[in-house]
Amino acid sequence: MTAYSAPTRDMQFVINEVAGLAEVAALPAFADQDVGPELAEAVLEEAAKLASGVLAPLNHPGDVQGVRLGPEGVIPADGFARAYQKFVDGGWNGIGCAIDHGGQGLPELLNTATQEMWNSANMSFALCPMLNGGAIEAINSVGSEAQKALYLPKMVSGEWTGTMNLTESQAGSDLSAVRARAVPEGDHYRIFGQKIFITWGEHNMTDNTIHLVLARTPDAPEGVRGISLFIVPKFLVNPDGSLGERNDVHAVSLEHKMGIHASPTCVMAFGDKDGAIGYLVGQENKGLAYMFIMMNEARFKVGLQGLAIGERAYQAALEYAKDRVQGRPVGVKSGDRVTIIHHPDVRRMLMTMKALNEAMRGLGYVVAKHLDLARYHPDPETRERHQNRVDLLIPIVKGWLSETGIDVASLGVQIHGGMGFIEETGTCQHLRDSRITTIYEGTTGIQAADLAGRKLNMDKGASMRALITEIGETVAELKPAPGEPIAIIRAGLQEAVAKLAEATDWMLETHSAEDVMAVSVDYLMLAGFVCGGWQLARAAHIASQKRKDDPEHVFYEAKTITACFYAEHILPKATGLCASIKHGGASIMALTEEQF
Numbered sequence: 155m156t157a158y159s160a161p162t163r164d165m166q167f168v169i170n171e172v173a174g175l176a177e178v179a180a181l182p183a184f185a186d187q188d189v190g191p192e193l194a195e196a197v198l199e200e201a202a203k204l205a206s207g208v209l210a211p212l213n214h215p216g217d218v219q220g221v222r223l224g225p226e227g228v229i230p231a232d233g234f235a236r237a238y239q240k241f242v243d244g245g246w247n248g249i250g251c252a253i254d255h256g257g258q259g260l261p262e263l264l265n266t267a268t269q270e271m272w273n274s275a276n277m278s279f280a281l282c283p284m285l286n287g288g289a290i291e292a293i294n295s296v297g298s299e300a301q302k303a304l305y306l307p308k309m310v311s312g313e314w315t316g317t318m319n320l321t322e323s324q325a326g327s328d329l330s331a332v333r334a335r336a337v338p339e340g341d342h343y344r345i346f347g348q349k350i351f352i353t354w355g356e357h358n359m360t361d362n363t364i365h366l367v368l369a370r371t372p373d374a375p376e377g378v379r380g381i382s383l384f385i386v387p388k389f390l391v392n393p394d395g396s397l398g399e400r401n402d403v404h405a406v407s408l409e410h411k412m413g414i415h416a417s418p419t420c421v422m423a424f425g426d427k428d429g430a431i432g433y434l435v436g437q438e439n440k441g442l443a444y445m446f447i448m449m450n451e452a453r454f455k456v457g458l459q460g461l462a463i464g465e466r467a468y469q470a471a472l473e474y475a476k477d478r479v480q481g482r483p484v485g486v487k488s489g490d491r492v493t494i495i496h497h498p499d500v501r502r503m504l505m506t507m508k509a510l511n512e513a514m515r516g517l518g519y520v521v522a523k524h525l526d527l528a529r530y531h532p533d534p535e536t537r538e539r540h541q542n543r544v545d546l547l548i549p550i551v552k553g554w555l556s557e558t559g560i561d562v563a564s565l566g567v568q569i570h571g572g573m574g575f576i577e578e579t580g581t582c583q584h585l586r587d588s589r590i591t592t593i594y595e596g597t598t599g600i601q602a603a604d605l606a607g608r609k610l611n612m613d614k615g616a617s618m619r620a621l622i623t624e625i626g627e628t629v630a631e632l633k634p635a636p637g638e639p640i641a642i643i644r645a646g647l648q649e650a651v652a653k654l655a656e657a658t659d660w661m662l663e664t665h666s667a668e669d670v671m672a673v674s675v676d677y678l679m680l681a682g683f684v685c686g687g688w689q690l691a692r693a694a695h696i697a698s699q700k701r702k703d704d705p706e707h708v709f710y711e712a713k714t715i716t717a718c719f720y721a722e723h724i725l726p727k728a729t730g731l732c733a734s735i736k737h738g739g740a741s742i743m744a745l746t747e748e749q750f
Contacts, residue, residue: 156470156580158210160202160271162195163709168515169194169263171696172689173523178261183530187259194264197249201268204244208237209275216278216416217583221357223408223418228356231416234279238312238359246272247283247312251290255306262529266522269455270515273462277587278416280462282315282354284455288448289316289366293385296436296444304391305364315360318448319349319367319386319422327600329442330377334369334424336384336432344429345369345386345403348421351594355420356388356405362397363388366448367424367432368441375439383441384432386424402430413586450548452595454521457551460559461514463588467566468507470581474570475500494569502723503565509690509720510562512713514555516689517682521547546609546617547685553601553675554682556591563588602674605681606661615662618681622658625651625688632695639718640698646721647684647691650728654684657735665738672739680731687725690717 169175170191179189187193216231223229241247250265251257272280290309293301293316308314325331334347345367349355356363365386374380390398405420424430436444475495482489483496494500521544528541563585567574574581592598610618629648634640657680661670694717697710704710 156473158206158213158275158466158469160198160205160274161465162198162202164512164515165198165267165270165519166191166195167693167709167713168519169267172516172693173263173519175261175263175523178263178523178526181526181530182532183259184261189261189264193260194267197260197264198267200244201246201271204240204246205271205275208240209272209279212237212279212416213276214580214583216276217413217587218415220415221408221418223356223405227358228405228408228418228420230357230359230418231278234416235359237276237279238282241283242312247286248310250287251310252294255290255294255302255310257310261522262525263519263522266458266519269458270462270465270518273459274466276416277459277463278414280459281414281417282357282359283312284452285318285353286312286314286316287455288318288451289364291451292318292366292383292444292448293364293435295447296383297385298435301385301433301435304393304395305385305387308362308395309364313360314362314364315354315357316364316366317352317355318445318452319352319355319365320445320449321349321351322347323350327597329368329381332368332370332381334367336369336371336382336434337429338371339429341433343369343371343384343432343434344425345384345432346425346429348406348423350421351409352405352420352422353594354418355422357418361389362391365403365422366435366445368445369432371438378442380439381441381445382438383435383444385435386430386432390431402427412589413583414590449595453548453552453601454525456591456595457548457553457555458518459591460555460557460588461511461518462559463584463591464507464511464514464559464562467563467581467584467588468504468511470579470584471507471566471569472504474573474579475504478571500569503569505716505719506723507562507565509716509724510558510686512693512716513686513690513720513724514558516693517547517685518551518555520689521551542613542617543621546605546621549601549605549609550678550682550685552595553592553598553605553678554686556588557598557679558682558686559591560585560588598675598678602678603671605678606670606674607667610658610661615658618658619655621685622651622655625654625684628688628691628695632691634698639714640694643691643694643714643717643721646725647687650684650687650725653728653732654680657732660736668743669738669740672742673735673737676731676734680728680735683724683727683731687717687720690720693717 212233219231248257249260253259336343367384367386368381370380392398403424406423407421409419478494479491480494524540524543528537531537567581570581573579632644694714697713700710
């Protein structure tokens with residue numbers, strides 16, 4: 155079983171030099187925080203200790219043991235409650251939350267790095283604070299002042315956790331089919347209905363759980379326009395913040411899943427007796443818009459899970475490749491056998507894993523920087539510009555990082571060979587855990603539909619073309635001598651971004667919606683590969699400017715080599731994806747239903 159060691163050096167490089175922490179630190183919102191490389195290093199070092207020393211050792215045992223539902227509710231795997239208490243005691247739950255509610259008020263850029271660590275170390279555990287973070291964001295954005303004062307301090311501290319309750323058996327991605335009812339009663343509502351797939355919907359690690367629930371009021375219009383959002387506490391909360399009686403909400407069963415076994419995925423029943431007491435958030439019939447605040451937060455974090463699992467899988471594969479002795483070097487027929495890291499195909503797989511992980515990290519952290527600027531920049535136009543970039547990139551982060559994380563985890567199994575198929579090595583768990591990331595919080599198809607059908611068209615492609623222009627500016631900045639690795643990186647990125655521009659033009663031309671949707675995932679993946687290559691090219695450009703006598707010359711040299719590999723072996727996918735996009739949906743939709 156491979157231990158987890160947070161890649162803090164690479165994280166610092168991306169935070170400080172690629173994403174640009176200095177730009178975030180200069181914001182007035184962080185004027186009193188002394189946000190800089192020293193603080194970033196301290197945060198990462200302490201987070202790494204918790205991730206590697208407390209959370210990671212519980213990952214495999216939690217997977218084996220799972221969770222159980224007893225008479226007193228859901229019982230987490232052994233050690234999880236103690237680990238959660240250490241997590242809360244360290245203040246990690248509120249690292250990116252507002253100081254006004256007891257948080258530390260640090261930038262999303264630093265919070266993102268800690269999120270990667272929690273999910274690499276123990277994704278099942280990390281899902282609990284991740285969903286709580288989304289609930290905090292929603293209440294903070296649209297809740298009343300009284301609701302914020304009553305719920306947020308303890309949710310921010312981690313004393314209470316939060317959930318999101320959207321899905322019903324007949325209403326998965328189509329939330330217009332939600333049937334849960336909310337009957338008004340004085341200053342509150344009575345909630346009746348059942349929700350499924352509720353992550354950490356029930357547990358005993360905290361005194362209370364705050365459920366955010368979508369439901370319909372009696373006179374609500376049909377479809378998504380008739381959905382409202384409600385706060386439904388596990389235990390009712392008195393005006394002074396103390397806990398009252400148990401609310402009429404319970405976990406009635408647990409899903410038996412392919413992965414994330416130590417994360418309880420609950421079927422939640424609301425109102426089996428007198429009705430669960432719920433409190434309206436914002437206005438009636440605006441619930442879906444409010445829930446998207448929480449959902450977008452979760453979509454970004456799920457994308458980071460793809461990176462996190464990819465990193466954990468890479469570390470396990472690398473350790474195994476350095477340790478496993480098998481075969482002789484190519485062309486050598488006698489003598490000692492060597493570890494498999496000497497074999498070219500194993501090197502190919504390791505390089506693919508490493509390059510994709512670093513591309514994902516670069517893109518994810520840069521989006522986090524844009525989130526900080528969108529939230530805190532004093533100039534409204536600048537905030538809007540960065541929010542447009544966030545809106546464009548969130549479906550790419552969620553879709554491309556999660557799909558890529560599965561591919562990286564699969565390569566980890568392959569490098570282990572037969573041992574990768576054996577549960578005891580832990581490699582299977584990485585692949586099993588990663589598989590959910592392309593499904594929950596909106597499938598890859600839904601992310602692609604959002605990108606191609608909504609984000610691309612709402613400004614007639616202006617945001618995407620601005621992104622393409624910026625990538626072109628990076629290409630122009632790369633001015634290598636012929637034969638240098640930077641020349642390979644420049645050529646690869648130049649060709650790939652040209653294919654993204656070509657595909658974008660095609661997507662914006664007059665085609666049927668069916669044709670566009672049929673190739674929307676290809677478009678999302680094309681954008682992801684190009685954006686990842688862009689960040690690696692920027693990293694290589696920074697690295698190439700370092701002096702050879704720099705004490706970290708080996709680290710920076712690896713950046714250039716990794717980007718070169720990506721340009722030669724991964725960016726060529728852009729050409730194939732562009733061709734697939736331009737063929738449209740004709741052959742995809744050609745068969746009749748009977749011909750399948």
